[in-house]
Amino acid sequence: MQTLYWMLAGLFLPLFPLSMLFNAIYQRTDNVWLRVLLLLIWPLPGIWLLDISVGEMPGWLPLWALLSSVLYAFRAVVIRDLGIWSGFMATSAWSLAWLATGSEAPAVTLLMHVVSFSMPLLVLNFLAAEIERRYESVYAGIVSGLGLTVPRLSGLLVITILAVISSPLFPGFFSMLSNITHSLMDNPLAGLGVGIIWLLWSWSGIRLLQLFLVGQESRSNHADIGRVAGLGYLTLLILLITGGLYLSGDIL
Amino acid sequence: MAEVVAALIALSAFARSAQFFLHTWLPYTMSGPTPVSALMHAGIVNAGGFLINRFAPVFVETSGVLHWLFVVGLTTAVIGSVLMLTQNDIKKALGYSTMGQMGFMIMECGVGAFSLAIFHLIAHGLFKGTLFLGAGGVIGQARKNDGVPTDPLYHFVVEKRPTRNRKPWILMAGLTLLVPAAILIVTHWLVAQDFYQKQGAIVLLFFGWVTGAQLLFSAYRMRTGNLGRLLVMIIVSFAIVVLGYTLISHAFDLFLYPNEAFRAGIYAAAGIDVFWFDILVVLMTVVIVAGWLRTYYSERSATPGSQSANPVWLGFYALISREFYISDGYSWMVRRLDRLATRLNVMLRWI
Numbered sequence: 001m002q003t004l005y006w007m008l009a010g011l012f013l014p015l016f017p018l019s020m021l022f023n024a025i026y027q028r029t030d031n032v033w034l035r036v037l038l039l040l041i042w043p044l045p046g047i048w049l050l051d052i053s054v055g056e057m058p059g060w061l062p063l064w065a066l067l068s069s070v071l072y073a074f075r076a077v078v079i080r081d082l083g084i085w086s087g088f089m090a091t092s093a094w095s096l097a098w099l100a101t102g103s104e105a106p107a108v109t110l111l112m113h114v115v116s117f118s119m120p121l122l123v124l125n126f127l128a129a130e131i132e133r134r135y136e137s138v139y140a141g142i143v144s145g146l147g148l149t150v151p152r153l154s155g156l157l158v159i160t161i162l163a164v165i166s167s168p169l170f171p172g173f174f175s176m177l178s179n180i181t182h183s184l185m186d187n188p189l190a191g192l193g194v195g196i197i198w199l200l201w202s203w204s205g206i207r208l209l210q211l212f213l214v215g216q217e218s219r220s221n222h223a224d225i226g227r228v229a230g231l232g233y234l235t236l237l238i239l240l241i242t243g244g245l246y247l248s249g250d251i252l
Numbered sequence: 253m254a255e256v257v258a259a260l261i262a263l264s265a266f267a268r269s270a271q272f273f274l275h276t277w278l279p280y281t282m283s284g285p286t287p288v289s290a291l292m293h294a295g296i297v298n299a300g301g302f303l304i305n306r307f308a309p310v311f312v313e314t315s316g317v318l319h320w321l322f323v324v325g326l327t328t329a330v331i332g333s334v335l336m337l338t339q340n341d342i343k344k345a346l347g348y349s350t351m352g353q354m355g356f357m358i359m360e361c362g363v364g365a366f367s368l369a370i371f372h373l374i375a376h377g378l379f380k381g382t383l384f385l386g387a388g389g390v391i392g393q394a395r396k397n398d399g400v401p402t403d404p405l406y407h408f409v410v411e412k413r414p415t416r417n418r419k420p421w422i423l424m425a426g427l428t429l430l431v432p433a434a435i436l437i438v439t440h441w442l443v444a445q446d447f448y449q450k451q452g453a454i455v456l457l458f459f460g461w462v463t464g465a466q467l468l469f470s471a472y473r474m475r476t477g478n479l480g481r482l483l484v485m486i487i488v489s490f491a492i493v494v495l496g497y498t499l500i501s502h503a504f505d506l507f508l509y510p511n512e513a514f515r516a517g518i519y520a521a522a523g524i525d526v527f528w529f530d531i532l533v534v535l536m537t538v539v540i541v542a543g544w545l546r547t548y549y550s551e552r553s554a555t556p557g558s559q560s561a562n563p564v565w566l567g568f569y570a571l572i573s574r575e576f577y578i579s580d581g582y583s584w585m586v587r588r589l590d591r592l593a594t595r596l597n598v599m600l601r602w603i
Contacts, residue, residue, distance in 0.1 A: 023603040075600070078593040084602060 002055050009053070010061075012046030013098060013114075014091045016068040026087040032129040035083075036122050043094050043114045050097075051107035065098030066193045073200035077207065082128040082138035085208060086121050089164055092197060093117035093172070096179050099190065113179075116171030116247060120163035123236050127157055131212075134222040140208050145217030150224040154213055156233045163240055165205035166198065170240055174247040254313035261307045262321055269300025269354040272328040276579045279335075279347035286388050289343060293350045294381030298373035301357045305366050305508070311521060312514065318522040322362025328355025331576070338572045342387050350380060363455040364522030367504035458533060462540055 011018045022042060029035050072092035079085040097113050105113075128138045130153060135143045146154045166172030176198055184191035225233075265271075270278040278297065282289060304311065304321070311318060332352030339345035353376050360369040509515045523529075574580065 020600065020603045027603060071596075074589075075593055075597050078590055078597065 005049065005053065006061060009046050009049040012043055013094050014068065015064055015095060016071055019068060019091045023087045023091060027084060032125050035125050039090060039118050039121050047107055047110045047114060050110065062098050065095045066190060069095040069197050070193060073197045076204040077200060079204065080140040080211060086124050089201065090118065090121055099179055099183055112247060113175050116175040119171060119240055120160060123160045123233065124164055127160055130225060134220040135218050140211035143218050144211060144215035147213040149217050149220065152230045153225045156230065157212065158209060159237050161205045161209055163237065165201040169244050171244040171247050174244055254310055255317060258310045258314045258317040261303060261310060262317055265300035265303045266324060268303065269297050269358060270351050271324050271355065271358060272331055273578065275328065275351050276582055278351055279344050282343040282347055286384055290381045290384035293384060294377040297350055297354055298377055300354065301361065301369040301373045304361045305370055308366055308518060312517040314521055318362050318364065319524065321358055325355045325359030325362050329359055334572060335575060342391060346383055346387065362522065364519040365501055366518055367508045368501040370508060371500055371504045
């Protein structure tokens with residue numbers, strides 16, 4: 001019974017192969033608002049289940065979570081579709097919440113971890129919708145040369161992907177820092193694992209950017225993103241940085 | 253624990269400062285605009301030396317990590333310089349020159365001269381930034397007109413043809429020994445009584461001697477009508493180089509690490525057994541002097557067009573021109589990882 005309970009939590013804070021359900025649903029959801037909603041609510045039951053858990057967590061669960069996270073981070077390296085990539089990144093990031101749980105973190109801290117990874121993905125989903133509207137695809141390689149044709153959208157895409165791969169000042173950075181610090185205390189190898197995951201995220205993110213921004217310019221009948229909309233996205237990103245600075249305190 | 257922490261910090265400094273095996277990113281960033289290269293080579297790569305200096309209190313607690321820094325720095329300095337010599341792209345040559353300089357900087361940290369590394373990174377930032385910003389202009393100008401007069405200097409620099417009317421070689425060799433000795437005595441009197449008893453100071457003087465003597469030999473290869481003026485110029489530049497290594501290092505030491513015990517601690521952490529230290533100094537001196545002699549005699553006996561292609565040298569040149577196959581190795585590894593990730597994705601139906 002207890003095992004089933006952990007498995008149920010592993011469905012929402014995705015552990016491989018249970019994570020395949022989330023990714024299947026996420027990839028079949030075409031509407032951007034539904035995707036955003038999914039990113040916001042999917043991990044919540046998992047956090048709640050972990051919070052109300054009574055028995056002690058088996059030692060193999062954090063290891064399983066770490067391996068799940070490594071698997072999705074590694075698979076994300078060759079992904080070119082922005083939609084699939086954001087789902088993989090969410091899976092890889094949310095799995096890391098199990099490591100924080102291993103350090104007996106309260107529910108609010110777990111929520112902070114999960115939200116810090118989900119928020120940049122929300123912005124990325126909106127930007128992906130903007131790209132799809134213009135080019136009818138979000139597949140890097142088919143869509144390329146954005147740097148010259150839609151510079152404002154490209155700039156926002158760069159900053160957002162940097163936020164998703166947990167670059168400094170964004171919330172994910174402080175979350176990863178906390179994950180590494182806590183893992184190192186428990187097991188230095190787990191700390192190394194988190195470091196490798198971070199490296200894989202950076203690798204895949206920069207590869208995507210390279211494919212989207214440079215190369216043969218894709219044709220589009222639509223103009224670059226408007227100034228007002230651009231400012232709106234920028235405000236969102238500044239809010240993310242502010243959130244990151246808030247997390248840099250003693251929150252995590 | 254201090255050893256592990258220091259080793260990891262050193263590793264991150266190696267990656268940032270493009271040390272051997274972690275250097276491939278640096279020369280390949282040259283496709284960017286030249287001002288970006290200038291910024292990168294004058295600023296970002298220096299972070300390695302800065303990082304090591306910031307964590308000096310950790311390195312003081314270690315016994316073997318600084319020796320590894322020395323070995324890695326030395327290897328990088330040699331390989332970076334060799335690779336630089338084989339490039340025919342001005343920006344790539346400057347990139348490998350940065351790699352060599354960064355190796356030198358890490359090597360300075362390895363002998364305990366932490367503050368000298370800071371001086372080095374400031375100086376390197378200034379001259380490398382200037383070189384990069386001037387690179388575009390040089391290329392543009394050369395495309396229009398190479399503007400090189402075919403005078404004796406042209407024969408020497410471009411055709412590598414030695415000049416015949418040389419100054420007495422023995423005089424120059426004598427200078428390389430006399431000037432550092434004079435400076436050593438002055439430094440001993442000005443800076444500290446036991447200055448030349450410190451291993452770090454000896455190593456710095458050694459660097460000063462090598463660099464200065466190299467400068468002297470380069471000047472020797474030039475032809476001039478005024479021997480007295482050339483000699484004065486040589487002595488002054490040589491003195492500046494050696495003084496730079498000793499006095500500036502001391503001034504930076506006092507400024508960055510005012511605590512005398514801490515300064516002594518850094519040199520103690522970098523120190524090795526006196527016997528092995530002496531052996532290494534003698535060995536390096538012999539290697540360097542042998543190199544100079546080889547260069548001197550091969551230039552003296554060479555006549556243009558008579559050099560036969562030695563297969564060993566050709567093989568070595570091919571190895572260098574492929575940059576020791578390190579980039580190829582990394583590319584192969586990345587392709588394998590890509591294939592594995594794709595296979596996993598196909599197997600798991602991309603979900």
